[in-house]
Amino acid sequence: MDVRLLAASAAFALVSSITPGPNNLMLASSGLAFGFRRTLPLLLGVQAGFQCLLLAVAAGLGVVFQRHAEVQWALKLVGAAYLLYLAHGLWRSSSTGSAAMDRPIGFFKAAAFQVLNPKAWMMCLSAVGAYTLAGAAYWPSVWRLVALFFVLGLPSITLWAVFGSAFRAAFQNPETARRVGRALAVVTGASCLLVLL
Structure with a gap:
Protein backbone atom coordinates (compact mmCIF):
# COMPACT_ATOMS: atom_id res chain seq x y z
CA MET A 1 0.00 0.00 0.00
CA ASP A 2 1.36 3.39 -1.04
CA VAL A 3 1.24 5.76 1.96
CA ARG A 4 1.16 8.82 -0.32
CA LEU A 5 -1.86 7.46 -2.20
CA LEU A 6 -3.59 6.70 1.10
CA ALA A 7 -2.89 10.22 2.41
CA ALA A 8 -4.08 11.84 -0.83
CA SER A 9 -7.29 9.79 -0.94
CA ALA A 10 -7.95 10.51 2.75
CA ALA A 11 -7.52 14.24 2.14
CA PHE A 12 -9.89 14.05 -0.83
CA ALA A 13 -12.51 12.13 1.17
CA LEU A 14 -12.35 14.64 4.02
CA VAL A 15 -12.40 17.82 1.93
CA SER A 16 -15.07 16.66 -0.51
CA SER A 17 -17.31 15.42 2.33
CA ILE A 18 -17.09 18.47 4.57
CA THR A 19 -17.52 21.20 1.93
CA PRO A 20 -20.99 22.59 1.13
CA GLY A 21 -23.19 20.67 -1.26
CA PRO A 22 -26.79 19.45 -1.57
CA ASN A 23 -26.40 16.78 1.14
CA ASN A 24 -24.83 19.11 3.66
CA LEU A 25 -27.40 21.85 3.03
CA MET A 26 -30.22 19.33 3.56
CA LEU A 27 -28.58 18.12 6.78
CA ALA A 28 -28.15 21.64 8.15
CA SER A 29 -31.73 22.57 7.22
CA SER A 30 -33.12 19.39 8.78
CA GLY A 31 -31.05 19.84 11.93
CA LEU A 32 -32.36 23.39 12.20
CA ALA A 33 -35.98 22.42 11.64
CA PHE A 34 -36.16 19.10 13.50
CA GLY A 35 -33.08 18.74 15.70
CA PHE A 36 -30.24 16.24 15.47
CA ARG A 37 -32.06 13.11 16.65
CA ARG A 38 -34.84 13.42 14.05
CA THR A 39 -32.23 14.16 11.37
CA LEU A 40 -30.40 10.86 11.96
CA VAL A 46 -27.03 10.10 2.78
CA GLN A 47 -24.06 8.03 3.93
CA ALA A 48 -25.50 4.68 2.81
CA GLY A 49 -26.62 6.05 -0.54
CA PHE A 50 -23.24 7.61 -1.19
CA GLN A 51 -21.41 4.37 -0.35
CA CYS A 52 -23.70 2.43 -2.73
CA LEU A 53 -23.09 5.00 -5.47
CA LEU A 54 -19.33 4.78 -4.92
CA LEU A 55 -19.46 0.98 -5.32
CA ALA A 56 -21.70 1.25 -8.39
CA VAL A 57 -19.27 3.69 -10.03
CA ALA A 58 -16.37 1.38 -9.19
CA ALA A 59 -18.28 -1.56 -10.71
CA GLY A 60 -18.63 0.25 -14.03
CA LEU A 61 -21.64 2.56 -13.85
CA GLY A 62 -19.31 5.53 -14.02
CA VAL A 63 -18.19 4.49 -17.50
CA VAL A 64 -21.78 4.69 -18.78
CA PHE A 65 -22.16 8.06 -17.12
CA GLN A 66 -18.96 9.38 -18.70
CA ARG A 67 -19.69 8.03 -22.20
CA HIS A 68 -23.23 9.38 -22.42
CA ALA A 69 -23.23 13.14 -21.85
CA GLU A 70 -27.03 13.25 -22.13
CA VAL A 71 -27.36 11.07 -19.00
CA GLN A 72 -25.05 13.41 -17.12
CA TRP A 73 -27.04 16.44 -18.30
CA ALA A 74 -30.37 14.82 -17.34
CA LEU A 75 -29.07 14.04 -13.84
CA LYS A 76 -27.87 17.63 -13.48
CA LEU A 77 -31.28 18.98 -14.50
CA VAL A 78 -33.18 16.70 -12.13
CA GLY A 79 -30.73 17.43 -9.29
CA ALA A 80 -31.03 21.19 -9.88
CA ALA A 81 -34.84 20.93 -9.98
CA TYR A 82 -34.84 19.12 -6.64
CA LEU A 83 -32.60 21.77 -5.11
CA LEU A 84 -34.96 24.49 -6.40
CA TYR A 85 -37.84 22.59 -4.83
CA LEU A 86 -36.01 22.56 -1.49
CA ALA A 87 -35.13 26.26 -1.83
CA HIS A 88 -38.75 27.12 -2.58
CA GLY A 89 -39.89 25.21 0.51
CA LEU A 90 -37.36 27.01 2.68
CA TRP A 91 -38.35 30.43 1.30
CA ARG A 92 -42.07 29.72 1.65
CA SER A 93 -41.67 28.45 5.20
CA SER A 94 -39.73 31.57 6.14
CA SER A 95 -42.66 33.68 4.89
CA THR A 96 -45.40 31.69 6.61
CA GLY A 97 -43.47 30.79 9.76
CA SER A 98 -44.15 27.08 9.22
CA ALA A 99 -41.56 24.35 9.11
CA ALA A 100 -39.77 23.91 5.80
CA MET A 101 -41.02 20.31 5.70
CA ASP A 102 -43.79 18.50 7.56
CA ARG A 103 -41.34 15.83 8.65
CA PRO A 104 -37.64 15.10 8.14
CA ILE A 105 -36.45 13.39 4.97
CA GLY A 106 -36.24 9.66 5.64
CA PHE A 107 -33.47 7.14 5.17
CA PHE A 108 -34.57 5.69 1.80
CA LYS A 109 -35.41 9.04 0.22
CA ALA A 110 -32.00 10.42 1.29
CA ALA A 111 -30.23 7.32 -0.05
CA ALA A 112 -32.10 7.50 -3.36
CA PHE A 113 -31.29 11.21 -3.72
CA GLN A 114 -27.62 10.33 -4.17
CA VAL A 115 -28.39 9.13 -7.70
CA LEU A 116 -29.54 12.70 -8.52
CA ASN A 117 -26.85 14.48 -6.55
CA PRO A 118 -24.25 15.87 -8.98
CA LYS A 119 -21.70 16.50 -6.23
CA ALA A 120 -21.94 12.86 -5.12
CA TRP A 121 -21.36 11.72 -8.72
CA MET A 122 -18.35 14.03 -9.10
CA MET A 123 -16.90 12.79 -5.81
CA CYS A 124 -17.35 9.12 -6.79
CA LEU A 125 -16.03 9.53 -10.34
CA SER A 126 -13.04 11.52 -9.12
CA ALA A 127 -12.25 9.14 -6.27
CA VAL A 128 -12.47 5.99 -8.39
CA GLY A 129 -10.57 7.60 -11.26
CA ALA A 130 -7.75 9.05 -9.19
CA TYR A 131 -7.34 6.85 -6.12
CA THR A 132 -7.77 3.26 -7.28
CA LEU A 133 -5.03 0.94 -8.47
CA ALA A 134 -4.97 -1.23 -11.58
CA GLY A 135 -5.15 -5.00 -11.85
CA ALA A 136 -5.49 -7.23 -8.81
CA ALA A 137 -5.13 -4.23 -6.50
CA TYR A 138 -8.26 -2.55 -7.95
CA TRP A 139 -10.94 -3.89 -5.59
CA PRO A 140 -8.78 -3.63 -2.44
CA SER A 141 -8.18 0.03 -3.37
CA VAL A 142 -11.95 0.53 -3.93
CA TRP A 143 -12.73 -0.94 -0.51
CA LEU A 148 -12.16 6.28 4.06
CA PHE A 149 -15.47 7.84 3.03
CA PHE A 150 -17.09 6.13 6.00
CA VAL A 151 -14.44 7.00 8.59
CA LEU A 152 -13.90 10.58 7.38
CA GLY A 153 -17.14 11.30 5.51
CA LEU A 154 -19.66 10.36 8.17
CA PRO A 155 -18.22 12.68 10.85
CA SER A 156 -17.90 15.44 8.24
CA ILE A 157 -21.55 15.37 7.21
CA THR A 158 -22.60 14.91 10.85
CA LEU A 159 -21.09 18.33 11.59
CA TRP A 160 -23.64 19.92 9.26
CA ALA A 161 -26.57 18.33 11.10
CA VAL A 162 -25.03 19.35 14.43
CA PHE A 163 -24.50 22.88 13.10
CA GLY A 164 -28.16 23.17 12.13
CA SER A 165 -29.30 21.71 15.46
CA ALA A 166 -27.11 24.16 17.40
CA PHE A 167 -29.08 27.09 16.01
CA ARG A 168 -32.47 25.51 16.62
CA ALA A 169 -33.17 27.58 19.76
CA ALA A 170 -32.56 30.82 17.84
CA PHE A 171 -34.88 29.52 15.13
CA GLN A 172 -37.81 29.76 17.57
CA ASN A 173 -37.72 33.57 17.23
CA PRO A 174 -39.99 34.31 14.20
CA GLU A 175 -37.78 37.07 12.79
CA THR A 176 -34.62 35.00 13.15
CA ALA A 177 -36.41 32.01 11.66
CA ARG A 178 -37.45 34.10 8.65
CA ARG A 179 -33.93 35.39 8.06
CA VAL A 180 -32.27 32.00 8.50
CA GLY A 181 -34.87 30.28 6.31
CA ARG A 182 -34.43 32.82 3.52
CA ALA A 183 -30.63 32.68 3.77
CA LEU A 184 -30.73 28.87 3.46
CA ALA A 185 -33.19 29.19 0.57
CA VAL A 186 -30.87 31.57 -1.30
CA VAL A 187 -27.80 29.38 -0.71
CA THR A 188 -29.71 26.25 -1.77
CA GLY A 189 -31.05 27.98 -4.87
CA ALA A 190 -27.64 29.38 -5.76
CA SER A 191 -26.14 25.89 -5.53
CA CYS A 192 -28.20 25.04 -8.63
CA LEU A 193 -25.83 27.22 -10.63
CA LEU A 194 -22.89 25.13 -9.44
CA VAL A 195 -24.76 21.96 -10.37
CA LEU A 196 -25.45 23.17 -13.92
CA LEU A 197 -21.93 24.43 -14.64
Missing part, protein backbone atom coordinates in the same frame (compact mmCIF):
# COMPACT_ATOMS: atom_id res chain seq x y z
CA PRO A 41 -32.35 8.86 9.31
CA LEU A 42 -31.48 11.52 6.72
CA LEU A 43 -27.83 11.47 7.82
CA LEU A 44 -27.57 7.68 7.64
CA GLY A 45 -29.44 7.60 4.31
CA ARG A 144 -10.10 1.35 1.00
CA LEU A 145 -11.98 4.31 -0.53
CA VAL A 146 -15.28 3.03 0.87
CA ALA A 147 -13.68 2.79 4.33
Whole structure:
Protein backbone atom coordinates (compact mmCIF):
# COMPACT_ATOMS: atom_id res chain seq x y z
CA MET A 1 0.00 0.00 0.00
CA ASP A 2 1.36 3.39 -1.04
CA VAL A 3 1.24 5.76 1.96
CA ARG A 4 1.16 8.82 -0.32
CA LEU A 5 -1.86 7.46 -2.20
CA LEU A 6 -3.59 6.70 1.10
CA ALA A 7 -2.89 10.22 2.41
CA ALA A 8 -4.08 11.84 -0.83
CA SER A 9 -7.29 9.79 -0.94
CA ALA A 10 -7.95 10.51 2.75
CA ALA A 11 -7.52 14.24 2.14
CA PHE A 12 -9.89 14.05 -0.83
CA ALA A 13 -12.51 12.13 1.17
CA LEU A 14 -12.35 14.64 4.02
CA VAL A 15 -12.40 17.82 1.93
CA SER A 16 -15.07 16.66 -0.51
CA SER A 17 -17.31 15.42 2.33
CA ILE A 18 -17.09 18.47 4.57
CA THR A 19 -17.52 21.20 1.93
CA PRO A 20 -20.99 22.59 1.13
CA GLY A 21 -23.19 20.67 -1.26
CA PRO A 22 -26.79 19.45 -1.57
CA ASN A 23 -26.40 16.78 1.14
CA ASN A 24 -24.83 19.11 3.66
CA LEU A 25 -27.40 21.85 3.03
CA MET A 26 -30.22 19.33 3.56
CA LEU A 27 -28.58 18.12 6.78
CA ALA A 28 -28.15 21.64 8.15
CA SER A 29 -31.73 22.57 7.22
CA SER A 30 -33.12 19.39 8.78
CA GLY A 31 -31.05 19.84 11.93
CA LEU A 32 -32.36 23.39 12.20
CA ALA A 33 -35.98 22.42 11.64
CA PHE A 34 -36.16 19.10 13.50
CA GLY A 35 -33.08 18.74 15.70
CA PHE A 36 -30.24 16.24 15.47
CA ARG A 37 -32.06 13.11 16.65
CA ARG A 38 -34.84 13.42 14.05
CA THR A 39 -32.23 14.16 11.37
CA LEU A 40 -30.40 10.86 11.96
CA PRO A 41 -32.35 8.86 9.31
CA LEU A 42 -31.48 11.52 6.72
CA LEU A 43 -27.83 11.47 7.82
CA LEU A 44 -27.57 7.68 7.64
CA GLY A 45 -29.44 7.60 4.31
CA VAL A 46 -27.03 10.10 2.78
CA GLN A 47 -24.06 8.03 3.93
CA ALA A 48 -25.50 4.68 2.81
CA GLY A 49 -26.62 6.05 -0.54
CA PHE A 50 -23.24 7.61 -1.19
CA GLN A 51 -21.41 4.37 -0.35
CA CYS A 52 -23.70 2.43 -2.73
CA LEU A 53 -23.09 5.00 -5.47
CA LEU A 54 -19.33 4.78 -4.92
CA LEU A 55 -19.46 0.98 -5.32
CA ALA A 56 -21.70 1.25 -8.39
CA VAL A 57 -19.27 3.69 -10.03
CA ALA A 58 -16.37 1.38 -9.19
CA ALA A 59 -18.28 -1.56 -10.71
CA GLY A 60 -18.63 0.25 -14.03
CA LEU A 61 -21.64 2.56 -13.85
CA GLY A 62 -19.31 5.53 -14.02
CA VAL A 63 -18.19 4.49 -17.50
CA VAL A 64 -21.78 4.69 -18.78
CA PHE A 65 -22.16 8.06 -17.12
CA GLN A 66 -18.96 9.38 -18.70
CA ARG A 67 -19.69 8.03 -22.20
CA HIS A 68 -23.23 9.38 -22.42
CA ALA A 69 -23.23 13.14 -21.85
CA GLU A 70 -27.03 13.25 -22.13
CA VAL A 71 -27.36 11.07 -19.00
CA GLN A 72 -25.05 13.41 -17.12
CA TRP A 73 -27.04 16.44 -18.30
CA ALA A 74 -30.37 14.82 -17.34
CA LEU A 75 -29.07 14.04 -13.84
CA LYS A 76 -27.87 17.63 -13.48
CA LEU A 77 -31.28 18.98 -14.50
CA VAL A 78 -33.18 16.70 -12.13
CA GLY A 79 -30.73 17.43 -9.29
CA ALA A 80 -31.03 21.19 -9.88
CA ALA A 81 -34.84 20.93 -9.98
CA TYR A 82 -34.84 19.12 -6.64
CA LEU A 83 -32.60 21.77 -5.11
CA LEU A 84 -34.96 24.49 -6.40
CA TYR A 85 -37.84 22.59 -4.83
CA LEU A 86 -36.01 22.56 -1.49
CA ALA A 87 -35.13 26.26 -1.83
CA HIS A 88 -38.75 27.12 -2.58
CA GLY A 89 -39.89 25.21 0.51
CA LEU A 90 -37.36 27.01 2.68
CA TRP A 91 -38.35 30.43 1.30
CA ARG A 92 -42.07 29.72 1.65
CA SER A 93 -41.67 28.45 5.20
CA SER A 94 -39.73 31.57 6.14
CA SER A 95 -42.66 33.68 4.89
CA THR A 96 -45.40 31.69 6.61
CA GLY A 97 -43.47 30.79 9.76
CA SER A 98 -44.15 27.08 9.22
CA ALA A 99 -41.56 24.35 9.11
CA ALA A 100 -39.77 23.91 5.80
CA MET A 101 -41.02 20.31 5.70
CA ASP A 102 -43.79 18.50 7.56
CA ARG A 103 -41.34 15.83 8.65
CA PRO A 104 -37.64 15.10 8.14
CA ILE A 105 -36.45 13.39 4.97
CA GLY A 106 -36.24 9.66 5.64
CA PHE A 107 -33.47 7.14 5.17
CA PHE A 108 -34.57 5.69 1.80
CA LYS A 109 -35.41 9.04 0.22
CA ALA A 110 -32.00 10.42 1.29
CA ALA A 111 -30.23 7.32 -0.05
CA ALA A 112 -32.10 7.50 -3.36
CA PHE A 113 -31.29 11.21 -3.72
CA GLN A 114 -27.62 10.33 -4.17
CA VAL A 115 -28.39 9.13 -7.70
CA LEU A 116 -29.54 12.70 -8.52
CA ASN A 117 -26.85 14.48 -6.55
CA PRO A 118 -24.25 15.87 -8.98
CA LYS A 119 -21.70 16.50 -6.23
CA ALA A 120 -21.94 12.86 -5.12
CA TRP A 121 -21.36 11.72 -8.72
CA MET A 122 -18.35 14.03 -9.10
CA MET A 123 -16.90 12.79 -5.81
CA CYS A 124 -17.35 9.12 -6.79
CA LEU A 125 -16.03 9.53 -10.34
CA SER A 126 -13.04 11.52 -9.12
CA ALA A 127 -12.25 9.14 -6.27
CA VAL A 128 -12.47 5.99 -8.39
CA GLY A 129 -10.57 7.60 -11.26
CA ALA A 130 -7.75 9.05 -9.19
CA TYR A 131 -7.34 6.85 -6.12
CA THR A 132 -7.77 3.26 -7.28
CA LEU A 133 -5.03 0.94 -8.47
CA ALA A 134 -4.97 -1.23 -11.58
CA GLY A 135 -5.15 -5.00 -11.85
CA ALA A 136 -5.49 -7.23 -8.81
CA ALA A 137 -5.13 -4.23 -6.50
CA TYR A 138 -8.26 -2.55 -7.95
CA TRP A 139 -10.94 -3.89 -5.59
CA PRO A 140 -8.78 -3.63 -2.44
CA SER A 141 -8.18 0.03 -3.37
CA VAL A 142 -11.95 0.53 -3.93
CA TRP A 143 -12.73 -0.94 -0.51
CA ARG A 144 -10.10 1.35 1.00
CA LEU A 145 -11.98 4.31 -0.53
CA VAL A 146 -15.28 3.03 0.87
CA ALA A 147 -13.68 2.79 4.33
CA LEU A 148 -12.16 6.28 4.06
CA PHE A 149 -15.47 7.84 3.03
CA PHE A 150 -17.09 6.13 6.00
CA VAL A 151 -14.44 7.00 8.59
CA LEU A 152 -13.90 10.58 7.38
CA GLY A 153 -17.14 11.30 5.51
CA LEU A 154 -19.66 10.36 8.17
CA PRO A 155 -18.22 12.68 10.85
CA SER A 156 -17.90 15.44 8.24
CA ILE A 157 -21.55 15.37 7.21
CA THR A 158 -22.60 14.91 10.85
CA LEU A 159 -21.09 18.33 11.59
CA TRP A 160 -23.64 19.92 9.26
CA ALA A 161 -26.57 18.33 11.10
CA VAL A 162 -25.03 19.35 14.43
CA PHE A 163 -24.50 22.88 13.10
CA GLY A 164 -28.16 23.17 12.13
CA SER A 165 -29.30 21.71 15.46
CA ALA A 166 -27.11 24.16 17.40
CA PHE A 167 -29.08 27.09 16.01
CA ARG A 168 -32.47 25.51 16.62
CA ALA A 169 -33.17 27.58 19.76
CA ALA A 170 -32.56 30.82 17.84
CA PHE A 171 -34.88 29.52 15.13
CA GLN A 172 -37.81 29.76 17.57
CA ASN A 173 -37.72 33.57 17.23
CA PRO A 174 -39.99 34.31 14.20
CA GLU A 175 -37.78 37.07 12.79
CA THR A 176 -34.62 35.00 13.15
CA ALA A 177 -36.41 32.01 11.66
CA ARG A 178 -37.45 34.10 8.65
CA ARG A 179 -33.93 35.39 8.06
CA VAL A 180 -32.27 32.00 8.50
CA GLY A 181 -34.87 30.28 6.31
CA ARG A 182 -34.43 32.82 3.52
CA ALA A 183 -30.63 32.68 3.77
CA LEU A 184 -30.73 28.87 3.46
CA ALA A 185 -33.19 29.19 0.57
CA VAL A 186 -30.87 31.57 -1.30
CA VAL A 187 -27.80 29.38 -0.71
CA THR A 188 -29.71 26.25 -1.77
CA GLY A 189 -31.05 27.98 -4.87
CA ALA A 190 -27.64 29.38 -5.76
CA SER A 191 -26.14 25.89 -5.53
CA CYS A 192 -28.20 25.04 -8.63
CA LEU A 193 -25.83 27.22 -10.63
CA LEU A 194 -22.89 25.13 -9.44
CA VAL A 195 -24.76 21.96 -10.37
CA LEU A 196 -25.45 23.17 -13.92
CA LEU A 197 -21.93 24.43 -14.64
